Amino acid sequence: MSFSLEGRRALVTGASRGIGRGIALAFAEAGADVAISARDEKKLNDVAQEISALGRKAVVVAADVFDRDAVQASVASAAEVLGGLDIVVNNAGGNSFSVPLADMRISGWTKTFELNVESVVHVAQAAAPHLMASGKASMINLSSVASVGGAPFMSHYGAAKAAISSLTKSLAIEWASAGVRVNTLLPGWIETDLTEFLRVDDDTEKMALARVPMQRWGRVHEIAEPAVFLASDASAFMTGQELVIDGGLTVMP
Ligand SMILES: NC(=O)c1ccc[n+]([C@@H]2O[C@H](COP(=O)([O-])OP(=O)(O)OC[C@H]3O[C@@H](n4cnc5c(N)ncnc54)[C@H](OP(=O)(O)O)[C@@H]3O)[C@@H](O)[C@H]2O)c1
Secondary structure, three states, rough: OOOOOOEEEEEEEEEOOOOHHHHHHHHHHHHOEEEEEOOOOOHHHHHHHHHHOOOEEEOOOOOOOOOOOHHHHHHHHHHHHHHOOEEEOOOOOOOOOOOOOHHOHHHHHHHHHHHHHHHHHHHHHHHHHHHHHHEEEEEEEEEEEHOOOOOOOOOHHHHHHHHHHHHHHHHHHHHHHHEEEEEEEEEEEEEHHHHHHHHHHHHHHHHHHHHOOOOOOEHHHHOOOOOOOOOOOOHHOOOOOOEEOOOHHHHHH
16 A cells, blocks of 8 residues: 555656656556646646546646746646645656767757756756655656766767756755655656657667667556656655666666
8 A cells, every 4th residue: 555645746747748648647546636747738638637537636737847937837836736745756858869979069968958957956946845845755856777877979868867866866865854755767768759769660679679688668657657656655765766667778788
């Protein structure tokens, strides 16, 4: 029963599709009311309907994570409608280009950090008072296996996600006495829109999966269910940690 999220109030960013949508639905299945955020309101409304169909309250709080004021307003509105916040998942993020660092425009580097790192700072600062008022709160940040070793041609993305791992550890220490746990999920290759470009043809896909011992794509629910674990009392003594879910990718010699 310690995996239950009955009575918990959650906010998930980047919940219009992919991993964020999967986490929002898994939270609802585990008993939580869920506020969902992203830019695409139409898709968010569809996800909200799916949450409602599971018998839980759903709140759409659309925001672009580049816009600090909009993020603050979305967190405030989520907390107001749900009556507080016990769980926050910083999932919005990603990467849209691949280039050697020597040729990279600095604007690309900066945008990647704004999307993947500053966004988390905006949400964390806005959510902090609500999480601290909960007394039993959990924040989950989405990093990536790209942060573990080098990330050639994606140095911007690897460095941004490595920053998330560091930020998670700092917040875990700063917030432990206030009853807020902070952990990171590190997915490997998961089948979402973000990795669509690796499935354009068989050769590209084979190359992507060549270093994955389990020889397949991870599925969204395989990240969503560990997120339920990190959000719930099942992980009550766990903070500042990184949970790698990658089909064995990072243990390959
Ligand atoms: N898929 C993988 O293999 C993989 C591996 C490691 C880590 N991750 C990480 O896991 C997270 C989710 O990835 P995913 O595969 O589910 O990606 P995805 O399918 O591309 O979904 C990204 C989500 O983030 C939202 N988003 C993007 N830009 C945004 C912005 N400026 N403001 C607000 N929301 C924004 C998108 O919604 P809108 O477009 O509606 O705004 C969408 O809901 C990301 O942080 C990613 O880096 C993914």
